[in-house]
Amino acid sequence: MIHRRDLLALAACGVGTGIIGARPVFAQERPFRILMLTFNGETEVERGFRDYLTDFGVRTEVIVRKVGRTQSDVAPVLSTLPEIAPDLIYTRGASMTLAVVGPYDAPNPADYVRDRPVVFALVAAPVQAKIVRSLERPGGNVTGAMHVVPVPVQLRAMQSYRPFKKVGALYSPTEQNAAAVVEQVREHLTAIGAELITRNFQTGPDGMPIADGVDVLVNELKAAGVDWIYLVPDTFGSTVLARISPPALAAGLPMFGATEMAVRQGGALVGLVSRYYAVGQLAGAKAMEILVARTPVRDIPVGTLKRFSLIININIAKKLGIYPPIEMLNYAEVVTS
Incomplete structure (x- = not known):
C-alpha cells in the first residue's frame, strides 16, 4: 500500500516565482493586455489564471477567443495580432500551443508567433512535443504550467x-x-x-x-x-x-x-x-514573471505543481x-x- 506521505506530501502549490508575499500594488500606465485562447470556453484553469493576477494587484484586459486546436483554426485570430497588440498570449493544451508557437525546430518559424510571450497551461509533455527545448530553460518565447502528475x-x-x-x-x-x-x-x-x-x-x-x-x-x-x-x-x-x-x-x-x-x-x-484551478494559478505566476518582473521568457522554467x-x-x-x-x-x- 502506498502511503499518504509518499503520494501527497509534496509542498503546497508554491508557485515559486520569487514574487510572493503580501499583495503588492504595481505601477502600471495601463492594464496588461492578454489574448486568451481556449477551445471550449473558460474553465477552472482560466479562473485560476485570472484570479492569480488579480490577487496580486495586476491590472489586466483579457480578450478571450474561442478557437479550434489546429494551425488553420487559430490563423484567423493570429492575423489580428497587430490590431489586438497583446502583451501576452495564453493557450491551453499542447495542440493549441503548437498551433500558435509551432515546434521550436519548425522549418518555417515565420508561420508561428515568435515575437510575443506565450504562456500555456495543461500541457503534459512540452519537451517531447517540441514546445520548449527544456523545462529548466525553455529557450524561446513560450513557457507555462504542466498538469500531469509524474x-x-x-x-x-x-x-x-x-x-x-x-x-x-x-x-x-x-x-x-x-x-x-x-x-x-x-x-x-x-x-x-x-x-x-x-x-x-x-x-x-x-x-x-x-x-x-x-x-x-x-x-x-x-x-x-x-x-x-x-x-x-x-x-x-x-x-x-x-x-x-x-x-x-x-x-x-x-x-x-x-x-x-x-x-x-x-x-x-x-x-x-493536479487541480485545474491550481494549474491556472501557476500559469498566472509565469505570466506575472513576464509582465511584472520583466524576466525573459527563455529563462523562466516550465512549472509543475508540487501537491497532487x-x-x-x-x-x-x-x-x-x-x-x-x-x-x-x-x-x-x-x-x-
Whole structure:
C-alpha cells in the first residue's frame, strides 16, 4: 500500500516565482493586455489564471477567443495580432500551443508567433512535443504550467487501488502530448514487468480523430485482458469521455484518470491529479514573471505543481463493485458526480 506521505506530501502549490508575499500594488500606465485562447470556453484553469493576477494587484484586459486546436483554426485570430497588440498570449493544451508557437525546430518559424510571450497551461509533455527545448530553460518565447502528475507516481497509485498486470489506453497518436505520455507509461510498466495495450481513436478523412467505434476499442481492450484503462491526457479524448465510460462500465473495467476532469466528469474510478484551478494559478505566476518582473521568457522554467490530489468517484466504485482500500480513504477526496 502506498502511503499518504509518499503520494501527497509534496509542498503546497508554491508557485515559486520569487514574487510572493503580501499583495503588492504595481505601477502600471495601463492594464496588461492578454489574448486568451481556449477551445471550449473558460474553465477552472482560466479562473485560476485570472484570479492569480488579480490577487496580486495586476491590472489586466483579457480578450478571450474561442478557437479550434489546429494551425488553420487559430490563423484567423493570429492575423489580428497587430490590431489586438497583446502583451501576452495564453493557450491551453499542447495542440493549441503548437498551433500558435509551432515546434521550436519548425522549418518555417515565420508561420508561428515568435515575437510575443506565450504562456500555456495543461500541457503534459512540452519537451517531447517540441514546445520548449527544456523545462529548466525553455529557450524561446513560450513557457507555462504542466498538469500531469509524474507517470511513476500515478502508476503506484493505480497499483495501490487495484493490482494489475495489463493496462489499456486509448489515445490520438497524432497528438504529441498524448503520444509522449503513452510512451512514458509503456516504459515504466515494462520496468515493473507489466504490459501496456493501446488502441488508437479512428480518424476522419481530414486525419483528425473521431469518436466512431470507441465502444469497439474498449471491448478490444477488455478482450486483451487489461485490468485498468488509463485515461491519457489527450485533448480529443477529453471531449469523448462520455462515449468511453459506458462501455467501460458495462465491461467491468475501472478507469484511472490523469486529469481532474476524467474523475469528476468522465467516469474514471480514481485519479491522481493536479487541480485545474491550481494549474491556472501557476500559469498566472509565469505570466506575472513576464509582465511584472520583466524576466525573459527563455529563462523562466516550465512549472509543475508540487501537491497532487487523489480523487475517488464512489458512484463508479459502487457500479463496478471495486472499492478503495480503507487506508486510501484517509487522504483521498471522495466525489459522487
